[in-house]
Amino acid sequence: MIFTVDNIASMLLGGMAAGMVLFIVSVGLSVTMGLMGFANLAHGAFAMLGGYIVVLVMRHWGVGFALALAISFVLTAAISMVFERLLYSRLYKAGELDQVLFTIGLCFVFIASLTVFVGPENQPLTLPDALRGQLDLGLLQYRTYSIFLIVVGVAIAIGLWFGFERTRFGAQIRAAVDNRRMAESLGINIDRLFAVTFGFGSGMAALGGGLGAEFLGLDPQYALKYLVFFLIVVSVGGLGSIAGVFWASLIIGVLDFVLKKYLPQGGTLFIYALAILLLLWRPQGLFGKPA
Amino acid sequence: MSVTPHMPDHPAALALARRHSLRWWESLPWIAALAFFFAYPNHLGFGTELLIMVLFAISLDLALGYAGIITLGHAAFFGAGAYTVGILAHHGIWNEPLTGLALAALVAAAVGFLSGLVLLRTTGLTFLMLTLCTMLMLEEAANLGHHWTGGFDGLPSLNIPPLFGVFEFNPLIPKTQFLYVLGVLFLCFLFVRMLAYSPFGQGLTGIRENTLRMHAVGAPVRTRLVVCYTISAAIAGIAGGIWAQANAYVNLGTLGLDRAATVLIILVLGGFGRLYGAFVGAVAYMVLAHFLSKIYPTAWQLGLGLLLVVIALFARGGMLGIGEVLMQRLRPKIPPKEPASRPSP
Amino acid sequence: MNGTLLETRSVSKNFGALQAARDITFTLEKGARHALIGPNGAGKTTFINLMTGVLLPTTGTVLLRGEDITTMEQAARVKRGIARTFQINRLFRGLTVLENVYISVAERVGAATNMVTPAGKRRDVIDEAMHLLETLKLADDAQRTIAGLPYGRQRLVELAIALGLKPEVLLLDEPAAGVPSAESHIILDAIDALPKDIGVLIIDHDMDLVFRFAKRITVLVRGAIFAEGTPREIGSNADVRAVYLGQATTHGA
Numbered sequence: 001m002i003f004t005v006d007n008i009a010s011m012l013l014g015g016m017a018a019g020m021v022l023f024i025v026s027v028g029l030s031v032t033m034g035l036m037g038f039a040n041l042a043h044g045a046f047a048m049l050g051g052y053i054v055v056l057v058m059r060h061w062g063v064g065f066a067l068a069l070a071i072s073f074v075l076t077a078a079i080s081m082v083f084e085r086l087l088y089s090r091l092y093k094a095g096e097l098d099q100v101l102f103t104i105g106l107c108f109v110f111i112a113s114l115t116v117f118v119g120p121e122n123q124p125l126t127l128p129d130a131l132r133g134q135l136d137l138g139l140l141q142y143r144t145y146s147i148f149l150i151v152v153g154v155a156i157a158i159g160l161w162f163g164f165e166r167t168r169f170g171a172q173i174r175a176a177v178d179n180r181r182m183a184e185s186l187g188i189n190i191d192r193l194f195a196v197t198f199g200f201g202s203g204m205a206a207l208g209g210g211l212g213a214e215f216l217g218l219d220p221q222y223a224l225k226y227l228v229f230f231l232i233v234v235s236v237g238g239l240g241s242i243a244g245v246f247w248a249s250l251i252i253g254v255l256d257f258v259l260k261k262y263l264p265q266g267g268t269l270f271i272y273a274l275a276i277l278l279l280l281w282r283p284q285g286l287f288g289k290p291a
Numbered sequence: 292m293s294v295t296p297h298m299p300d301h302p303a304a305l306a307l308a309r310r311h312s313l314r315w316w317e318s319l320p321w322i323a324a325l326a327f328f329f330a331y332p333n334h335l336g337f338g339t340e341l342l343i344m345v346l347f348a349i350s351l352d353l354a355l356g357y358a359g360i361i362t363l364g365h366a367a368f369f370g371a372g373a374y375t376v377g378i379l380a381h382h383g384i385w386n387e388p389l390t391g392l393a394l395a396a397l398v399a400a401a402v403g404f405l406s407g408l409v410l411l412r413t414t415g416l417t418f419l420m421l422t423l424c425t426m427l428m429l430e431e432a433a434n435l436g437h438h439w440t441g442g443f444d445g446l447p448s449l450n451i452p453p454l455f456g457v458f459e460f461n462p463l464i465p466k467t468q469f470l471y472v473l474g475v476l477f478l479c480f481l482f483v484r485m486l487a488y489s490p491f492g493q494g495l496t497g498i499r500e501n502t503l504r505m506h507a508v509g510a511p512v513r514t515r516l517v518v519c520y521t522i523s524a525a526i527a528g529i530a531g532g533i534w535a536q537a538n539a540y541v542n543l544g545t546l547g548l549d550r551a552a553t554v555l556i557i558l559v560l561g562g563f564g565r566l567y568g569a570f571v572g573a574v575a576y577m578v579l580a581h582f583l584s585k586i587y588p589t590a591w592q593l594g595l596g597l598l599l600v601v602i603a604l605f606a607r608g609g610m611l612g613i614g615e616v617l618m619q620r621l622r623p624k625i626p627p628k629e630p631a632s633r634p635s636p
Numbered sequence: 637m638n639g640t641l642l643e644t645r646s647v648s649k650n651f652g653a654l655q656a657a658r659d660i661t662f663t664l665e666k667g668a669r670h671a672l673i674g675p676n677g678a679g680k681t682t683f684i685n686l687m688t689g690v691l692l693p694t695t696g697t698v699l700l701r702g703e704d705i706t707t708m709e710q711a712a713r714v715k716r717g718i719a720r721t722f723q724i725n726r727l728f729r730g731l732t733v734l735e736n737v738y739i740s741v742a743e744r745v746g747a748a749t750n751m752v753t754p755a756g757k758r759r760d761v762i763d764e765a766m767h768l769l770e771t772l773k774l775a776d777d778a779q780r781t782i783a784g785l786p787y788g789r790q791r792l793v794e795l796a797i798a799l800g801l802k803p804e805v806l807l808l809d810e811p812a813a814g815v816p817s818a819e820s821h822i823i824l825d826a827i828d829a830l831p832k833d834i835g836v837l838i839i840d841h842d843m844d845l846v847f848r849f850a851k852r853i854t855v856l857v858r859g860a861i862f863a864e865g866t867p868r869e870i871g872s873n874a875d876v877r878a879v880y881l882g883q884a885t886t887h888g889a
């Protein structure tokens with residue numbers, strides 16, 4: 001039958017791997033949306049940019065996967081900080097509509113630019129040999145790369161949680177999410193905080209874009225194709241909550257994986273319905289603080 | 292009884308009292324549409340599509356521009372209307388055009404009412420997400436309900452009988468479609484215009500400008516919003532229904548994110564909360580898209596993206612807003628009525 | 637003229653650990669000219685929010701003419717005659733001054749649900765709104781949008797919107813704050829012109845205005861009623877002077 005230990009384990013692993021990519025991409029969106037209240041629909045575009053940088057840097061400079069990810073993180077973070085200072089910051093006080101329009105516009109610009117400069121076709125990512133093939137886990141064999149993604153995802157989650165809960169910078173972000181005016185009056189430099197957080201969040205998106213490119217694919221439509229999933233994860237998890245994004249990503253990643261397998265037709269419908277019910281029940285999301 | 296004699300003459304009172312009166316330029320869109328009909332008989336298909344987008348954008352203007360309901364899922368109602376017409380016609384249940392439109396409006400209104408009742412309790416980003424998810428869920432449902440909706444392929448070759456039993460819908464020379472859509476647009480526009488200038492419409496702008504104060508003047512805000520949302524949905528449903536009739540098919544594109552984004556862009560491009568933004572935006576967008584998107588699709592997307600960025604950052608009133616600012620800049624240059632009172636050197 | 641309009645019984649409000657209102661028992665009589673004073677953060681605005689339904693009390697009851705309105709919606713309370721102004725302007729910023737007041741009057745007279753008649757055809761509403769603007773010396777600004785109006789004038793529109801509701805209970809949250817002192821008399825004049833049996837509660841830090849206006853004063857400190865009495869009693873209350881008057885103003889009483 002279908003519900004063997006093997007089967008359940010492999011579904012869980014596959015779903016978790018996808019969930020981890022979702023988490024790495026979305027966590028930055030969650031923090032910036034929670035911190036700045038900004039409806040940033042261009043987050044997927046930064047993830048896409050990151051994926052492209054990884055692929056291109058590996059292809060043209062011959063650098064390894066890990067180094068390419070690091071370069072992508074830094075470059076994307078830097079680029080996004082320029083955008084934040086020059087453009088985003090003008091719209092912090094504007095309504096959601098302006099933010100939505102601005103970031104949709106930005107998505108179009110990214111999509112068009114990548115189509116022109118790189119091409120409209122899918123950009124394949126070649127994994128290093130060490131991450132290819134199957135890994136023997138004793139109980140079962142599973143794709144090495146999926147296991148790698150889970151390990152990396154959990155490590156990042158722990159690292160972020162630690163940074164968020166235990167460092168001064170993390171404390172500043174949390175204070176500003178909770179009460180911006182209070183944080184300002186405590187002498188926290190909000191402008192700098194926003195810029196750094198935004199850059200870091202986009203860098204994480206780039207990382208996720210690079211790590212997920214292997215199975216999400218990478219073409220200029222990426223920016224919009226997966227955006228809805230990122231947004232669902234963030235709002236279901238609760239804006240500004242790292243634990244929230246983590247669990248929401250896991251749940252949705254696993255659900256999507258399982259549903260795609262056993263309910264290839266109605267899976268997505270189920271996830272949308274679940275997201276709607278959850279948001280109606282808790283508009284602030286699973287881990288968000290009530291308004 | 293309590294009228295004090297000097298007050299009715301106050302210019303502010305007069306301006307408000309005359310605000311709804313028709314101005315000469317309001318006839319221009321209709322003259323232009325009729326001129327188009329005679330001048331470009333070979334482009335009536337495009338013209339019909341354009342008019343439908345105007346109608347759709349007007350429905351969004353009521354919710355977004357007047358009441359300030361910021362939704363990403365308005366195509367849900369367009370699709371509801373389109374599929375109502377499509378399903379009824381395809382399965383041979385009902386295909387008379389005018390009553391079909393009424394049914395489309397009814398179904399879309401029901402969807403709007405029910406979703407509005409539940410979703411409008413939330414605001415801001417949550418509401419944005421909920422409208423988006425609702426629309427995507429409907430799209431998935433349409434995709435899944437193969438038997439009724441034709442799934443991914445949609446419902447082709449709908450059999451729509453002649454309008455009033457006389458005027459055939461000819462897919463090659465869509466004269467009937469164009470005039471039919473124009474007529475329906477005209478009636479819907481009159482209705483929305485009436486609503487916009489009514490005390491109810493004024494109250495909607497109050498909700499848009501300051502919801503909290505609206506509560507504090509005793510307005511049942513949520514009821515008003517649900518009513519507005521329902522009406523807006525009904526008109527979007529008419530737009531969708533007439534789209535299905537004019538094209539004689541329905542597909543998933545009628546209720547997808549693409550259409551929702553397009554109508555939002557059209558409205559914002561023209562200028563929301565201004566009644567005529569839908570016209571200006573639809574013409575600008577559709578004409579540019581028509582010529583550019585086929586020849587230089589990437590340039591079109593780049594240009595559109597930059598345009599949105601610029602509008603969000605610098606021109607929130609859209610094209611009409613820019614026009615208003617220009618008019619105001621020009622006006623002070625015309626000296627006020629007492630030029631002689633200037634002290635001479 | 638006697639009779640209780642608005643009443644709170646042991647009303648408290650907690651924001652997490654902070655108790656912004658503690659056990660407030662308070663009555664506003666018909667025809668009252670009552671002032672609520674107290675240092676910043678004392679809970680004055682919170683108290684008004686509790687009476688108008690912006691906030692729900694943690695414990696306690698709110699009564700209007702004996703009817704329990706503790707959990708009633710804001711709009712329903714307004715329909716029963718409670719109106720307020722906000723300490724921080726809450727205006728329809730993109731609309732004109734006249735439209736701002738039109739909205740308020742239209743709600744009161746029941747015109748606001750009308751979808752078919754143009755707003756301009758309700759001359760009764762327009763004229764009443766215009767009339768209010770004239771009393772508040774705002775007629776010349778009637779066609780300007782709020783966003784382009786000086787702050788002091790905006791404060792007057794706050795009042796105009798509340799007066800457009802023809803309330804029986806009027807709660808004014810620092811109406812004169814931000815109004816140039818040369819114009820603050822406009823506010824008092826407008827209140828003087830109201831029907832005498834309306835109950836008015838005013839919060840203000842301008843002791844001249846408070847002592848000129850109030851027949852009764854309640855002092856709120858850290859969420860609780862600290863003292864209550866006539867202006868003479870409050871002005872000569874040594875504790876009040878120590879807590880509030882002495883530090884907040886040099887005008888004294």
Ligand SMILES: Nc1ncnc2c1ncn2[C@@H]1O[C@H](COP(=O)(O)OP(=O)(O)O)[C@@H](O)[C@H]1O
Pocket residue numbers: 651654656674675676677678679680681682683
């Ligand atoms: N919505 C709220 N959430 C949390 N704390 C609040 C809220 N509203 C007011 N407070 C707090 O309650 C206290 C009383 O505030 P407020 O009623 O505005 O005082 P006042 O109007 O007398 O200056 C203050 O400490 C304020 O920070």
Ligand SMILES: [Mg+2]
Pocket residue numbers: 680681682723
């Ligand atoms: Mg206060």
